Each structure stands twice: as C-alpha cells, then as structure tokens.
Amino acid sequence: MSEKTKIHLEYMINSSPRILYPFLVEPNELAQWFADDVNYHDGIYEFIWDNESRRARIVSVRDNKYVKFKWLDDEPNYFEMEIMQDELTNDVSLSIVDFVKDEDLDESKKIWDNSISYLQSVIGA
Numbered sequence: 410m411s412e413k414t415k416i417h418l419e420y421m422i423n424s425s426p427r428i429l430y431p432f433l434v435e436p437n438e439l440a441q442w443f444a445d446d447v448n449y450h451d452g453i454y455e456f457i458w459d460n461e462s463r464r465a466r467i468v469s470v471r472d473n474k475y476v477k478f479k480w481l482d483d484e485p486n487y488f489e490m491e492i493m494q495d496e497l498t499n500d501v502s503l504s505i506v507d508f509v510k511d512e513d514l515d516e517s518k519k520i521w522d523n524s525i526s527y528l529q530s531v532i533g534a
Contacts, residue, residue, distance in 0.1 A: 413486055413508035418518065419493075420503045420525045424532050426492045429501065430473045432528060433490045442528040454478065
C-alpha cells in the first residue's frame, strides 16, 4: 500500500447543524450527495461509486457535530466530517479530513468540491 497524504478542506454551508448532520451519517442522505448508493448493515456502511464499493465503519461520532469513518480495506486511513459553527456569526462550515495518494491530490480535491456543491443543492443551502 502506498503512502497517502492527509488533506484538510473546509466549506461554508448555509444550513443549520441539525439539518446538515443527517446528511453525514444516514445512508439514504449520504446516497443523495456522497456516493451513488449507500448500504448499511451491522455497523458497516457500504459506499458504492460506479459499481465499485468500499466499506467503512463509524469509529467516532458526536450528534449534530462530527463523524469519523474508518475504511475497512485501507488501514489506518479514514475520513471525517465536522460541522463547525462560528459563535459570533453563527456561520456554519463543514470541515473534511481525508487521505489521498499524492498523484490523486488535485482530483480528490475536485471530487470533494463537486460533492459538497451537490450537498449544498440537496439541502437547499
């Protein structure tokens, strides 16, 4: 397995954390923006893109705030999504941490950009 680089991305989201959070953890909501389809069984999420699947398990979660998925086939890599809300302005942003191969860095950022843009349209942000 080749080494991967940790990336951190942040996106402004015009939504409340309570509305946004289910789109980070619920299979049906994840399937609306993150993957072509998402199945859940016995604590395992199966994410499907272009007829290929990857499996992950939630290893850390905080309601309306944070979720961390660990890939079952790609130890020790994971991805996490954290909802952050500015105390003064109440602006909401979504922080993403992911691990990517160096040669896939630009493409991975574009995929996240497109996915988050689609998420914003799905939730009406």
